[in-house]
Amino acid sequence: MSVASVSAPAAGTPHVTALSDWIAACQGRFEQFVQTCLASEEREPRRLHAAMRYAVLNGGKRVRPLLVYAAGEFSSAPDAALDAIAAAVELVHAYSLVHDDMPCMDDDVLRRGKPTVHVAFDEATAMLTGDALQAEAFGILARAPVAPEICVALIRELAQASGTAGMCGGQAIDLAAVGRAMSAAELETMHRMKTGALLRASVMMGITAGGATARERAALERYAEAIGLAFQIVDDLLDTVATSAELGKTAGKDLRQSKPTYVSVLGAEAARRWAERLRTEAHEALSGLGPQVQAATARLKQLADLIVQRRS
Amino acid sequence: MSVASVSAPAAGTPHVTALSDWIAACQGRFEQFVQTCLASEEREPRRLHAAMRYAVLNGGKRVRPLLVYAAGEFSSAPDAALDAIAAAVELVHAYSLVHDDMPCMDDDVLRRGKPTVHVAFDEATAMLTGDALQAEAFGILARAPVAPEICVALIRELAQASGTAGMCGGQAIDLAAVGRAMSAAELETMHRMKTGALLRASVMMGITAGGATARERAALERYAEAIGLAFQIVDDLLDTVATSAELGKTAGKDLRQSKPTYVSVLGAEAARRWAERLRTEAHEALSGLGPQVQAATARLKQLADLIVQRRS
Numbered sequence: 001m002s003v004a005s006v007s008a009p010a011a012g013t014p015h016v017t018a019l020s021d022w023i024a025a026c027q028g029r030f031e032q033f034v035q036t037c038l039a040s041e042e043r044e045p046r047r048l049h050a051a052m053r054y055a056v057l058n059g060g061k062r063v064r065p066l067l068v069y070a071a072g073e074f075s076s077a078p079d080a081a082l083d084a085i086a087a088a089v090e091l092v093h094a095y096s097l098v099h100d101d102m103p104c105m106d107d108d109v110l111r112r113g114k115p116t117v118h119v120a121f122d123e124a125t126a127m128l129t130g131d132a133l134q135a136e137a138f139g140i141l142a143r144a145p146v147a148p149e150i151c152v153a154l155i156r157e158l159a160q161a162s163g164t165a166g167m168c169g170g171q172a173i174d175l176a177a178v179g180r181a182m183s184a185a186e187l188e189t190m191h192r193m194k195t196g197a198l199l200r201a202s203v204m205m206g207i208t209a210g211g212a213t214a215r216e217r218a219a220l221e222r223y224a225e226a227i228g229l230a231f232q233i234v235d236d237l238l239d240t241v242a243t244s245a246e247l248g249k250t251a252g253k254d255l256r257q258s259k260p261t262y263v264s265v266l267g268a269e270a271a272r273r274w275a276e277r278l279r280t281e282a283h284e285a286l287s288g289l290g291p292q293v294q295a296a297t298a299r300l301k302q303l304a305d306l307i308v309q310r311r312s
Numbered sequence: 313m314s315v316a317s318v319s320a321p322a323a324g325t326p327h328v329t330a331l332s333d334w335i336a337a338c339q340g341r342f343e344q345f346v347q348t349c350l351a352s353e354e355r356e357p358r359r360l361h362a363a364m365r366y367a368v369l370n371g372g373k374r375v376r377p378l379l380v381y382a383a384g385e386f387s388s389a390p391d392a393a394l395d396a397i398a399a400a401v402e403l404v405h406a407y408s409l410v411h412d413d414m415p416c417m418d419d420d421v422l423r424r425g426k427p428t429v430h431v432a433f434d435e436a437t438a439m440l441t442g443d444a445l446q447a448e449a450f451g452i453l454a455r456a457p458v459a460p461e462i463c464v465a466l467i468r469e470l471a472q473a474s475g476t477a478g479m480c481g482g483q484a485i486d487l488a489a490v491g492r493a494m495s496a497a498e499l500e501t502m503h504r505m506k507t508g509a510l511l512r513a514s515v516m517m518g519i520t521a522g523g524a525t526a527r528e529r530a531a532l533e534r535y536a537e538a539i540g541l542a543f544q545i546v547d548d549l550l551d552t553v554a555t556s557a558e559l560g561k562t563a564g565k566d567l568r569q570s571k572p573t574y575v576s577v578l579g580a581e582a583a584r585r586w587a588e589r590l591r592t593e594a595h596e597a598l599s600g601l602g603p604q605v606q607a608a609t610a611r612l613k614q615l616a617d618l619i620v621q622r623r624s
Contacts, residue, residue, distance in 0.1 A: 039476055046482035048476055099443060104414075104435035123416035125488050127439070131411060131446065132480035138450045139471030148460035155467055159451030164351055164360055168444035173434050273471035 005058070006092060008060060030065045033083040035089065037140050051121045051129040052136075056094045058112045062245050063231070063307065067202040070303055071220065071246055071282045074296035075210025084144035085154060085205045088137040093131035113248040128143060133223050134162070141185045153208050161201035170194025174259070177213070182260035188229065191262075195235070196228030203227075203300075216293070220300075222285035227304050230278035233271050236261035240268065248312065279308040331614045334380060340476075342377045346402060349452050360447040362370065362506070363441040365435045368406045370424045375543070375619065376401045376514040382615055383518025383532065386608035396456035397466060400449040401514045404474050407445035408510075410438050412483070424558040444473070458521060465520050473513035482506025486571070487578065494572035506542030507547070515539075515612075528605070531571040532595035532612075537614050542590035545583050546620055550571035552580065568581075591620040 017139060034056060041050035065086035073084040085240040087299065101108040101116040102123060109119050118126035141155050171194030197252035203224035207217060240263050286297040346368060353362035377398035384394040413428040414435060421431050430438035441473030453467050472478060489502065501576040515536035520528060552575050574583040594616035598609040 017418045045476065045481050045488065047488060048481065048484035052476070080414070095443075099439055102416075102439065104326065104416075104439060117470070125484070127411055127414065127416060128480050128484050128487070131407075131474075132476050134443065134446050135475035137470050137481065138467060139475060142464050142471055144469040152454050152460045152463045155450060155454040155464075159454055161449050162443075163447035163451060164357065164364070164444050166441050168447065172437070172440050173361035176357065176359060221336050 009134070019299075019306070020043040022299065026066055026069045027127040028064050028088055029083070030062055030069075030090075031197050034166050036085045036089045037091070037249075039135065041064040047121065047125055048128055048132060051117055052127050052133055054116060054120060055098050055117050055129055055133065056091060058093075058114060060090070060112060062086075062090065064093055064199060064202040066303060067199065067224075067227075068206040070296065070299045071203045071206025072209060073299060074216070074220065074293055075204060075207045075211030075212050078145070081144055081146045082206060083211055084140050085147075086201075088141045088158055089198060089202045090142075091133045091140070091206065092158065092167070093135035096135070096171075098168055099130040102126055105171075105175075108250050113250070115261060115289040117232065119162075135312075144209075150209060156204050157201050157205050157208065166197030166201075167195075168192055170197065178258055179258045180260075182265060184262075184265050187260055187262060187265055191232040191268070192225070194228055197233040199228040199231055219285050219289060223282045223304070226282040226285065227280045227307050230275045230282070231307050233262045233278070234310065236263050237268060237271055237275070238310075238312065239263075253279040279304050320484045327395040329613075330336055331618070332342075334611065338378055338381045339374050341395070341500075342374055342381075342398055342402075343358040344398045344527025349399045349403070349448065353578075358359060359433065359437055360444060363429055363437050364445055366432060367410050367429050367441055367445065368403060369434050370426060372402070372406075372424060374402065376405055376511060378615060379511060379536075379539075380518040382608065382611045383515045384522060384533065385611060386528070387519045388603055389518060389522030390457070393456055393462075394518060396452050396458075397517045397521060399468075400453045400456075400470055400509060401517065402480070403445045403449035403452070404470065405510060407442040407449070408479055408483075410443040410445070414438055417483075417487075420562050422444045422562050423560070438593050444534045462521060466517050469517050469520065470514050473509040478505055478509030478513075479507075482509065489572050491570045492572075496574075496577050496578060497573060498537045499572055499577055504537070504541055505542040507544040508537065511540040511543055512589065531597050531601055535612060535616070538594040538597065539619050542594070542616070543619050545574045545587040545590070546622065548575050549580060549583055549587070550622075592614050 032155075038053050038056060041053055042183060043049055068082055068086040068089060071077075072079075072085075097111060098117045100106050101111055104116050107115055111117075114120070116126075117129055121129070121280045137158065138155060142151065144151055144154065146154070162168065164172070170190050173186075174194055175189040177186075182190075203220055204217075207220050212220065228258060239261065264276070267276065283301050289297055323424055350365050351361045353365055372436060377543075378403060380394055380398040383389075383399075387400050395425040400488075407424060408431045413423055414430050421428055426432070428438075429441055433441070449470065450467060453464065453470060456463055456466065458466070474480065475483070482502050485498075486506055489498075494502075512533075516529075519532050524532065532577055551573065574586065578586065595613050598612060601609055
């Protein structure tokens, strides 16, 4: 994809500066595109459109879109398809945050340093905002400029990752877990569904939109599974050590809500080591793939590093 | 579709008894199919799967599936495609009811004669139930046994009907309307979006799954618009005259919630006349179509009658 050309690293020699340029280019591209996916707040129903824009256009890190773009580099997928996929997964992510933050769920008032949607607007609007963002996500995919059979495959992947076998299912297990002990294995299942499924789908949909051999697809699947879980372990770690200002959301709430986390179940040291091991797994999954995908795998490895080493 | 053969009326001479047989056959077929779309409550996460089944398998009238099947007769769409479409639109309808009934929206405790999902389970589960049902609706369509380009068209229609230009948008206008005066034109816009869009999509998706000429499609569109609006006018009328036991949901709540309705804006008599006019419009839209679709148009006209003349 074209954003890569801004700072494509020489094969095998990725640099951190190149990564930050690439991220900035992807984010810029994404912000521009996702704007066009959301109706103007001048259009009726204004309050709903305003809340949807508020929920999405809020300076998020765009981790999922970055994964889509990096996987799309790997599969040589067309830019326009990747934009649509990136927007769809980010809208699903955004809707889940809006609903998660509501009083009947996590009851949180702060998200990315701003009042959550139900605080800035109202609960009913927050509910509809999430509902409409999900519909929009599937609508964006259904209008993606790809062959119909690819389009259908993408929609199937997103539905699978969002439903009871993925994100919603993980959240239901999370709800049931409040205040009770959970084994590391149960916690892993929950987080592979709750957070991992959509991160994994981001990678795999970027691959689906282009071309990959079965061996490459299997390697990417292993990579995606590893970073999906690593992301959540690091989230749990950050929740205990970072401040609300650093995170842009309420810190320390897992403990206050008596939610089992990797830190409470394993302890911070073991959790940190596990995240590190998953980072290595993600790297190893991609090693031994052909030279023609070397630049793309280097980028994916950098993103694995970023996910594990981030500070917010 | 095969269920029609149970009681296909002689062309041009539909009978009410034939209709009730046809409805029973469609409903039987639908109930059997939709069961298979929802995970067993024996599977984790059990509470979420149980709530989803509770929300969907509740003896609803299945108006939207009936419209899908009748439109599918018109377009000679394959049965299996119609099952998938019927399930998808009904799941979207079911999710909207679950979210609508929640305390932050209509705060209703009774639906189809049973406690609403957030009462029978809890609010967080109700939220996730709606979210997961929406994802499942798109997943079902993405797995429908139709050509990929038809599949994509169906998903586009459902996303359009559910999002801010349709159902969610209509609900947002509804929220903004509480306690303030609304013109008949504003009310019409709101209801064409809130209720009409999904009813319209049920008809049009049934057509998309099969074949129809541009002239036929335009006729069906006029039909679908008319019945979509008529349905809501009759709902408003029933809310004022029927009891909660008859409706299976809380009666008289529009008035208590100071919501503008066709009855409050136009008066019951004018609302009844308007519904009757829309029924005639629906019939007229279908007249003059070729003899090969006469049985199917007779069925669609019967459904228009049913929608306007129903008592609950």
